[in-house]
Amino acid sequence: xxxxxxxxxxxxxxxAFRLNGQFLAVAEQLARPAGLTAAWWQVxxxxxxAPLSVSDIGRSMGISRQAVQRTADLLVDxxxxxxxxxxxxxxxxxxxxxxxxxxxxxxxxxxxxxxxARLVTAMGATELANAIAAMTKLSEVLDALA
Amino acid sequence: xxxxxxxxxxxxxxxAFRLNGQFLAVAEQLARPAGLTAAWWQVxxxxxxAPLSVSDIGRSMGISRQAVQRTADLLVDxxxxxxxxxxxxxxxxxxxxxxxxxxxxxxxxxxxxxxxARLVTAMGATELANAIAAMTKLSEVLDALA
DNA sequence: GCCCCATTGACAACAGATTGTCAATATGAC
DNA sequence: GTCATATTGACAATCTGTTGTCAATGGGGC
Numbered sequence: 001x002x003x004x005x006x007x008x009x010x011x012x013x014x015x016a017f018r019l020n021g022q023f024l025a026v027a028e029q030l031a032r033p034a035g036l037t038a039a040w041w042q043v044x045x046x047x048x049x050a051p052l053s054v055s056d057i058g059r060s061m062g063i064s065r066q067a068v069q070r071t072a073d074l075l076v077d078x079x080x081x082x083x084x085x086x087x088x089x090x091x092x093x094x095x096x097x098x099x100x101x102x103x104x105x106x107x108x109x110x111x112x113x114x115x116x117a118r119l120v121t122a123m124g125a126t127e128l129a130n131a132i133a134a135m136t137k138l139s140e141v142l143d144a145l146a
Numbered sequence: 147x148x149x150x151x152x153x154x155x156x157x158x159x160x161x162a163f164r165l166n167g168q169f170l171a172v173a174e175q176l177a178r179p180a181g182l183t184a185a186w187w188q189v190x191x192x193x194x195x196a197p198l199s200v201s202d203i204g205r206s207m208g209i210s211r212q213a214v215q216r217t218a219d220l221l222v223d224x225x226x227x228x229x230x231x232x233x234x235x236x237x238x239x240x241x242x243x244x245x246x247x248x249x250x251x252x253x254x255x256x257x258x259x260x261x262x263a264r265l266v267t268a269m270g271a272t273e274l275a276n277a278i279a280a281m282t283k284l285s286e287v288l289d290a291l292a
Numbered sequence: 293g294c295c296c297c298a299t300t301g302a303c304a305a306c307a308g309a310t311t312g313t314c315a316a317t318a319t320g321a322c
Numbered sequence: 323g324t325c326a327t328a329t330t331g332a333c334a335a336t337c338t339g340t341t342g343t344c345a346a347t348g349g350g351g352c
Contacts, residue, residue, distance in 0.1 A: 002259035002262065005265075005266045006262045008262060008275065008278065009172075009265055010191070011278050012281075013169040014188075015278060015281045016162065016166050016169045017166060017169065017188075017209075018208040019162040021209060022288040022289070023158065023163065023288070025292070026159070039337080039339090042160075045156070061163070061164070062164040062167050063163075064340065065299095065300075065301080066303095066339085066340075069300095070338080091299085091301060091347055109152070112155070113149075115155060116154060117148060117151050119158075123283070123284065131284045132158050134280045135165060138269065138274070139168060141265065141269045142172070142265070144268065145261075146168070183307075183308090184308095185307080200330080201329075210309065211329095212311085213309050215331070235317075235318065235330075237316065237329085237331060
């Protein structure tokens with residue numbers, strides 16, 4: 001019994017690691033022509049809707065604020081983003097897109113749409129949505145266990 | 147339409163990244179008391195059944211052979227694994243568990259079983275198995291698209 | 293108003309993974 | 323058998339993420 005449960009946990013972890021690598025590769029391939037890396041795109045994408053602090057971005061993506069901080073500093077350095085004053089917190093400046101950043105995100109969009117269409121065609125929109133729901137549920141359960 | 151498809155791809159990628167981090171944290175926590183890291187445990191676990199070459203391990207886990215190589219060298223250095231001659235290929239030595247490696251894997255087993263039981267209890271064996279199946283399907287589709 | 297505590301940014305050390313390159317070693321076509 | 327090709331290990335550079343520590347900031351209990 002516990003042997004089978006161990007296998008479930010191990011299988012889930014291994015397939016999660018593999019999916020991570022695969023999506024990373026897809027993102028890398030989409031972002032590169034625009035001069036971004038996958039990590040840069042991810043952080044820029046997080047502030048498309050509204051500026052967020054570095055810590056907010058980290059929390060929303062489940063990664064450490066330090067990792068986001070380094071990427072954000074690079075993005076500001078490259079001109080894709082800029083820090084805005086945060087009325088709610090003097091230290092926690094807000095990461096906001098520059099026009100260049102917005103244009104870069106927009107430049108990726110066609111290929112992003114194309115790749116998304118390929119995935120949906122190959123897997124089916126419903127099955128893909130179900131997979132995302134299952135993964136989200138799993139993530140929530142793991143969060144509750146931690 | 148393509149906007150929604152883009153959202154599907156982005157959501158799938160983001161939740162995959164998050165699951166990666168969560169399972170990594172679980173593995174890290176399980177492996178640490180035994181003196182292993184998550185990556186070491188993963189490589190050791192890959193050769194529990196039979197010795198494999200570094201490249202084989204990389205392929206089976208979907209990561210680069212160089213990453214496995216460094217971990218394998220460390221494992222051999224620490225005494226958890228050893229290189230065996232490979233009759234089929236003089237350069238591609240086989241990574242095999244030492245007794246110490248086998249004992250270490252065994253030492254993690256109780257906690258591994260306990261954590262697995264917690265996950266199964268919280269999510270349900272069927273739903274977990276379904277999630278794994280959905281993720282596996284997604285991974286296969288991504289593989290076919292690449 | 294003051295102090296304790298959590299959050300935040302800055303900095304540093306380190307782990308894990310990738311890419312690229314080169315030489316050594318199979319493998320297969322001929 | 324020979325040669326082109328693919329696989330493999332070794333080495334190096336780089337990227338992304340982690341943890342840990344410290345000081346600055348903000349918020350809540352008193």
